[in-house]
Amino acid sequence: MDQDTVVLSLRQLTKHFGGVVAVDGIDLDINKGEFITLLGPSGCGKTTTVRMIGGYEEPTAGQIIVDGQDITNVPARDRNFGMVFQDYALFPHMTVSDNIAYPLRMRKWARDRVAGRVSEMLDLVRLDGMGKRHPWELSGGQRQRVALARALSFSPRLLLMDEALGALDAKLREYMRVEIRRIQRLLQITTIHVTHDQDEALGMSDRVVVMRQAKIAQVAAPRDLYTDPTSVYVADFVGRINLLWGHVVEHAADATIVELDDPFPPATATRIRARRTPDQAVGSRVRVGIRPEAVRLVEGGGVLAGVVSGARFGGPLEYVTVAIGPDRTLDLLRRPGDAPPQGNVLLDWAPDQALVLPAD
Amino acid sequence: MRNRRWNWLVIPMLVAFATIYVPAIVSFVLISFHPSTGPGSVGPEWTLGNYAKVLGDAVYQTGLWRSVALGAITVAGSLILGFPLAYYISRYSSRFAIAVFTLLYVSSLTSIVIRGLGWITLLGTTGPINGILQMLGLIQEPVIFYGNLLGLSIAMIHYTLPFMVLTLLPVMHAIPTGLEEASSGMGAGFVTTVRRVVVPLAMPGVLAGSLLVFAMTISAFVIPRLVGGLTLRLTALLIDQEMRTTYNYAIGSTLASVLLLLVAVVVVMASVVGGRSRVAR
Amino acid sequence: MATPASSAPAASVAGHVPAARRRRRLDMVRPILTGWALLVAVFLLAPLIIVFIDSIGVEQYVVFPPGGWSLHWYQVIPKYYLDGAILSVGLAVASVAAATIFAVPAGMAIARGSLPGRAAIDALLRSPVQIPLLISGVAFLQFYVLIRTLTGVTVTDSFVGLWIAHTIVVSPYLLTAVVARLSRYPASLDEAAYGLGAGPVRTFFDITLPIISPAVASGLFFAFLVSFDNVPTTVFLIQSGKTTLPLAIFYDTDQDLSRIQYAVGTIVTVVFTTLILVAMRWLRLLPSSASARRGGG
Numbered sequence: 022m023d024q025d026t027v028v029l030s031l032r033q034l035t036k037h038f039g040g041v042v043a044v045d046g047i048d049l050d051i052n053k054g055e056f057i058t059l060l061g062p063s064g065c066g067k068t069t070t071v072r073m074i075g076g077y078e079e080p081t082a083g084q085i086i087v088d089g090q091d092i093t094n095v096p097a098r099d100r101n102f103g104m105v106f107q108d109y110a111l112f113p114h115m116t117v118s119d120n121i122a123y124p125l126r127m128r129k130w131a132r133d134r135v136a137g138r139v140s141e142m143l144d145l146v147r148l149d150g151m152g153k154r155h156p157w158e159l160s161g162g163q164r165q166r167v168a169l170a171r172a173l174s175f176s177p178r179l180l181l182m183d184e185a186l187g188a189l190d191a192k193l194r195e196y197m198r199v200e201i202r203r204i205q206r207l208l209q210i211t212t213i214h215v216t217h218d219q220d221e222a223l224g225m226s227d228r229v230v231v232m233r234q235a236k237i238a239q240v241a242a243p244r245d246l247y248t249d250p251t252s253v254y255v256a257d258f259v260g261r262i263n264l265l266w267g268h269v270v271e272h273a274a275d276a277t278i279v280e281l282d283d284p285f286p287p288a289t290a291t292r293i294r295a296r297r298t299p300d301q302a303v304g305s306r307v308r309v310g311i312r313p314e315a316v317r318l319v320e321g322g323g324v325l326a327g328v329v330s331g332a333r334f335g336g337p338l339e340y341v342t343v344a345i346g347p348d349r350t351l352d353l354l355r356r357p358g359d360a361p362p363q364g365n366v367l368l369d370w371a372p373d374q375a376l377v378l379p380a381d
Numbered sequence: 382m383r384n385r386r387w388n389w390l391v392i393p394m395l396v397a398f399a400t401i402y403v404p405a406i407v408s409f410v411l412i413s414f415h416p417s418t419g420p421g422s423v424g425p426e427w428t429l430g431n432y433a434k435v436l437g438d439a440v441y442q443t444g445l446w447r448s449v450a451l452g453a454i455t456v457a458g459s460l461i462l463g464f465p466l467a468y469y470i471s472r473y474s475s476r477f478a479i480a481v482f483t484l485l486y487v488s489s490l491t492s493i494v495i496r497g498l499g500w501i502t503l504l505g506t507t508g509p510i511n512g513i514l515q516m517l518g519l520i521q522e523p524v525i526f527y528g529n530l531l532g533l534s535i536a537m538i539h540y541t542l543p544f545m546v547l548t549l550l551p552v553m554h555a556i557p558t559g560l561e562e563a564s565s566g567m568g569a570g571f572v573t574t575v576r577r578v579v580v581p582l583a584m585p586g587v588l589a590g591s592l593l594v595f596a597m598t599i600s601a602f603v604i605p606r607l608v609g610g611l612t613l614r615l616t617a618l619l620i621d622q623e624m625r626t627t628y629n630y631a632i633g634s635t636l637a638s639v640l641l642l643l644v645a646v647v648v649v650m651a652s653v654v655g656g657r658s659r660v661a662r
Numbered sequence: 663m664a665t666p667a668s669s670a671p672a673a674s675v676a677g678h679v680p681a682a683r684r685r686r687r688l689d690m691v692r693p694i695l696t697g698w699a700l701l702v703a704v705f706l707l708a709p710l711i712i713v714f715i716d717s718i719g720v721e722q723y724v725v726f727p728p729g730g731w732s733l734h735w736y737q738v739i740p741k742y743y744l745d746g747a748i749l750s751v752g753l754a755v756a757s758v759a760a761a762t763i764f765a766v767p768a769g770m771a772i773a774r775g776s777l778p779g780r781a782a783i784d785a786l787l788r789s790p791v792q793i794p795l796l797i798s799g800v801a802f803l804q805f806y807v808l809i810r811t812l813t814g815v816t817v818t819d820s821f822v823g824l825w826i827a828h829t830i831v832v833s834p835y836l837l838t839a840v841v842a843r844l845s846r847y848p849a850s851l852d853e854a855a856y857g858l859g860a861g862p863v864r865t866f867f868d869i870t871l872p873i874i875s876p877a878v879a880s881g882l883f884f885a886f887l888v889s890f891d892n893v894p895t896t897v898f899l900i901q902s903g904k905t906t907l908p909l910a911i912f913y914d915t916d917q918d919l920s921r922i923q924y925a926v927g928t929i930v931t932v933v934f935t936t937l938i939l940v941a942m943r944w945l946r947l948l949p950s951s952a953s954a955r956r957g958g959g
């Protein structure tokens with residue numbers, strides 16, 4: 022984000038479907054040229070949000086502001102946004118070229134200008150030579166690219182994509198992530214993308230908006246979301262994390278001291294040093310979250326003791342499960358080349374890697 | 382995405398129906414409650430006399446029973462011919478099966494009057510059917526097909542058969558062939574498999590097809606008029622006679638109301654059967 | 663097998679039936695069913711073939727088999743059959759056109775709108791196919807008589823009277839076709855058009871109509887055939903003067919059966935069969951379930 026000029030603002034955006042609150046007072050600013058992803062489990066309101074932005078759904082309350090103008094009541098066709106639908110919504114009776122040309126015809130472009138732009142767009146999405154085909158003659162990935170070309174051909178102010186990669190198989194999805202990002206950077210088009218796939222969200226976006234039950238849980242760059250989640254919900258939704266119960270004992274200069282609740286075997290320290298988090302008051306109940314890759318096996322000392330109880334193979338990664346109490350386990354990531362740990366082990370981590378999160 | 386903004390588009394058709402179609406249906410039903418006062422007119426008084434007459438008079442009673450009997454015979458005949466045919470078309474995709482399927486469509490869409498013409502000759506005392514039967518030595522004297530339920534039901538089966546098969550087909554297609562293979566794999570013969578697996582699963586289609594054919598038959602007009610003749614006194618023919626020959630609108634409307642009620646009951650039964658089979662799936 | 667398979671324990675039976683024997687029995691099924699289908703095909707074709715054979719006999723009166731062959735009857739078809747054909751086609755085209763204007767928008771409202779009492783409205787607008795054509799004839803006759811009594815306007819025996827009745831009778835074919843097609847029409851197609859800059863009217867003519875038009879065309883086609891061949895309704899609404907083609911054949915058959923009717927019948931059958939085959943083959947028009955609901959003829 023070179024220019025931090027806000028293009029789109031959502032102000033207290035709300036949508037009710039009868040008694041169902043699909044979107045509950047969302048505030049969000051999106052910057053020019055940014056690729057932003059709405060991430061969350063199914064039913065959390067992502068589609069409804071993006072459909073309100075596109076003008077396909079009327080908000081119950083709140084405003085949508087583009088370049089300082091309130092467009093809440095502007096119809097979809099006058100918003101000048103491109104949208105890629107989950108099912109692509111290609112017009113089956115039109116060729117690929119006609120599909121891409123449709124928004125240009127609506128804008129009354131001259132014939133040769135339309136032809137020029139269509140062939141540019143076919144080049145851009147690497148479909149040159151496919152213009153005369155019909156949608157049913159294309160593969161899923163090709164259709165997806167036609168939908169993208171059609172949404173971009175008229176140089177919209179904003180690109181919206183609702184689960185646009187959802188219908189593709191895993192390999193193609195990875196490839197299209199890169200393709201879409203390449204095109205987006207090239208055109209420098211502000212993009213709002215919706216997905217429930219955290220890999221996709223983290224891998225493509227400048228910023229991710231994590232949604233939870235019609236509300237925004239956190240907005241952050243992918244790396245920050247992973248390293249500095251502000252809630253158990255986000256920490257758990259974005260990547261794997263071990264969570265322990267405890268309460269804050271004191272805030273030291275370089276760490277917050279947490280007393281763990283869980284029943285542990287004797288001779289284990291139950292007071293641990295965690296990342297300094299002064300906004301959690303002393304005495305408050307918290308969750309301590311440690312990513313598996315932050316957990317190290319040590320010969321002596323360490324934070325917790327445990328017994329290896331299992332391992333899960335996952336290609337280059339292997340998660341090892343350690344029982345640290347009667348009914349409590351902790352996962353750690355076995356580094357490539359290390360011998361598989363067995364029996365009693367001692368676990369350790371850097372205080373900064375132990376997140377202190379509100380208990381909810 | 383249901384949206385209020387489409388609603389108004391229904392208005393023209395709804396208005397046309399409310400001002401023409403509904404009054405048309407209501408008008409003859411109302412007339413059935415007034416006494417006849419001569420050809421083409423009814424009196425202002427209200428009466429149930431027409432119904433008493435229609436349901437009590439032997440002529441009309443016989444007509445009603447004959448119509449129902451014709452319906453039952455036609456249902457049985459089109460089911461006997463149609464069930465194996467539907468099974469055949471649904472299980473074999475040979476050229477011949479497709480040709481028969483096409484023939485069903487074409488047959489169901491060719492002019493009913495012209496098919497009636499064909500049956501008049503086919504069923505005549507010197508017609509080809511009697512000719513073949515005599516040639517085979519099965520009969521000495523020609524069989525009389527005209528003016529009785531025998532000839533008429535043959536022609537009616539011809540008329541309704543495509544509708545029976547086209548109703549059975551989707552149900553047959555929906556029965557997984559795997560079930561039949563499983564049954565014969567367990568040692569059941571073909572007949573057992575059909576009886577134990579295909580027939581029970583095809584039952585919703587059989588019921589729907591039978592009700593449809595029954596409703597079509599009891600209210601059919603062209604074939605009964607051309608092939609059956611007036612002496613059969615089927616309800617449909619009596620309605621025509623009262624309306625166009627004696628101009629007794631009161632009795633004609635009453636007969637039409639009774640027939641409509643009968644058809645409505647059958648149609649409602651069919652939709653109940655259809656609704657249930659959809660739930661079951 | 664001496665014992666019926668159904669009474670024997672299922673698990674043991676398969677082992678006891680010699681494989682060759684089972685195979686042979688299964689192999690019998692197909693020829694038997696094919697034979698049955700052939701029989702039914704002959705049954706279906708018989709009246710149509712007979713109509714043709716009867717049309718080329720020499721005798722004035724229809725006797726079977728004809729004593730000789732002649733195309734004479736095709737040359738002496740009276741002019742009123744041609745007039746009847748023109749009236750039938752005109753009536754069918756006018757009725758189908760009017761029905762389209764009413765039923766296509768209504769279908770859109772039923773499929774996409776949020777009509778209060780949608781099920782009831784849907785049932786009402788589809789009901790003319792459920793009601794026997796004969797009853798529709800009675801209904802319109804009584805309605806027109808009532809109109810004449812109340813206003814003095816005569817609608818019976820007029821083209822308008824026929825047109826109104828036929829329009830109502832065939833409109834459900836179009837309605838059903840539109841509703842069925844729209845029920846599997848993704849809403850996103852129209853939304854995509856709006857988002858790309860098209861208004862509702864533009865979207866209807868650019869996107870919706872072309873996509874649903876094969877279904878509408880098939881509805882049109884069946885509505886046309888139903889209107890063309892409708893004797894039971896028409897017979898009540900024409901008492902004198904010009905008649906439609908099928909009604910002319912119907913009346914003449916009643917009065918005096920002659921080979922001329924068979925000649926006309928053959929021409930109509932050839933023309934219609936060709937139309938139907940073309941529609942099925944090249945336009946891929948298959949009747950919606952509506953045509954299987956055709957009320958008695």
Ligand SMILES: Nc1ncnc2c1ncn2[C@@H]1O[C@H](COP(=O)(O)OP(=O)(O)O)[C@@H](O)[C@H]1O
Binds near residue numbers: 066070
């Ligand atoms: N048209 C609608 N009518 C009624 N409820 C809806 C409609 N669209 C969405 N909802 C409800 O709103 C909530 C959010 O839906 P949606 O925005 O589709 O979620 P997501 O895209 O995150 O899966 C869900 O509970 C859903 O059932």
Ligand SMILES: [Mg+2]
Binds near residue numbers: 064067068184
């Ligand atoms: Mg969604």
